[in-house]
Amino acid sequence: MSVITQGTRQHQPGKNPSLPPPINTENPLYWVRKNLFNSIPDTSLTLISLYMIWLIVPGFVDWAFLDADFFTDDRFGCTSDGACWGLITSRWDQFIFGYFPREERWRVVLCFFLLALAMSPVLYDKIPYRRPLLVHTICFPVIAFWLLIGGFLGLEAVETSRFGGLMLTLVLGITGITLSLPIGILLALGRRSEMAGVRVICVFFIEFIRGVPLITLLFMASVMLPLFLPPGVTFDTLLRVVIMVTLFASAYMAEVIRGGLQAIPTGQSEAAQALGLSNWQSLRLIVLPQALKISIPGIVNTFIGLYKDTTLVVIIGLLDLLGVGTANLADAKWLGLSSEVYVFVAVIFFIACFSMSRYSIFLENKLNTGHKS
């Protein structure tokens, strides 16, 4: 039998052994060299970045923590050079509950807790007791309505005008997020429908909503809508705002999902039809799951946009997390502490948005089935 010589090794044909790679790619030093100091531009960018971090981070840490006053009753109590967190520590309940009646706040706390419980089976499908939890998720909107607004079953009614702070932000954000996805899917399907009437309505709706700034829509909801309604008929400002925020996000969602639908090859629905699945089954079991999976980055992008857009409600007089902060800045006791308020609000928003972003990456990895076509 012939023998092949490769370098100093000899082997028989087809028996060439697999050798370890010449450089240990697992080595952290290798990673540093490859990713941070690979070339001259690479190295200079790394050094510039390090310099900027050195410039900003220590100063910020000094201001926010080391030189800061945490507990004071007004701005005159802040004697050091750093941040004056007294506004936040003394008014934290307003930041969370808004102007919700003090003796009823346990309802909001309970609602937060139940919300976490309701979200868990949707976010993690391997959670224990998933089925009973899902039943809770389905009932949660009613429970939340009862807890937050009340007025029946032994709970006192609370006016929605007393909602505020983080709680208002969450009510708007989460209702908007949960409703905009299904509405967006329906609009996307409608826009691709073969029925001309449905298609025209969907196109008109999407293009109208996308063509107008959210602020305009909110103004319309709060100022113009009452003009069209018969005198004496009012409906809740919060409800109007929720509807507008949801519709606004739905229009963007529809386009994101339409992109996903267009990326699915026609062969998929043909195969489903050839197997005897109805159009509806083919859509629900084959096309939509794949289209939604492709659209995850865009969907989460829209979610994050919606969540941050909730701060715009301040212009029609609702005080969300940011609104509560700015309202307190007008208080003579705390004049001039805008940096503290904005940093605090930014951190809270960042936590929510960054979590959504990380979750979307987790979901993409989980749904990855090795298919690229």
Added chain:
Amino acid sequence: MTNGSTDSLAIQMTDVHKWFGSFHVLKAINLSVQDGERIVICGPSGSGKSTLIRCINALEEHQQGSITVVGTELTNDVQNIDAVRREVGMVFQQFNLFPHLTVLENCMLAPMWVRHMPKKDAEEVAMRLLERVKIPEQALKYPGQLSGGQQQRVAIARSLCMNPKVMLFDEPTSALDPEMIKEVLDAMIELAQGGMTMLCVTHEMGFAKTVADRVIFMDEGEIIEENEPEEFFNNPQNDRTKMFLSQILDH
């Protein structure tokens, strides 16, 4: 809806016409297929072969003439179309497996949702057919993790799970690497020997010679010639057929 007992015809196409826009793709197609008959359809690209078999399960709508499949006539009635699709399996050139489902789930989907088979039974049927195409060990993988040949065999098993009376193959080996063609053809030959009614668009002339009862040659939307494989290959009548055969057989 089926009256198959008195009628041994699996498929009956009478004077079928179809246009794509103003392009006349199928011209006066007349074709009868007996139960258990194996038919190979060949012809140059653009000759309407694929369109012909896609009309049989209504993936394409014919515009004139009539098509009756296992006793049900294809009309605009969605119920008739669904009834036909339940009895007709199809294998595509591009496999068209569902990438978000495992191989097993791909096979179980239609029996469960269309035939309302209990999950356990559907799983049993699926495993039996995956064994028949010799890839039971891949059941829990996703299509994206399989080779082309394996994917196409899964596609065959997926169609068979619906226990169809007719199988349509639309160039099942054209997207495969040469070394994988044989494993797919073997699965098809096995199926043919089991008595399945098959219509197969393919350029695999070896397959045609081995299993076909009849070979049909199409060009420009017409059936130019049809004959038993022996006669068809050794003694083609039409000039167009002769030219086509000389092009694909002489290498």
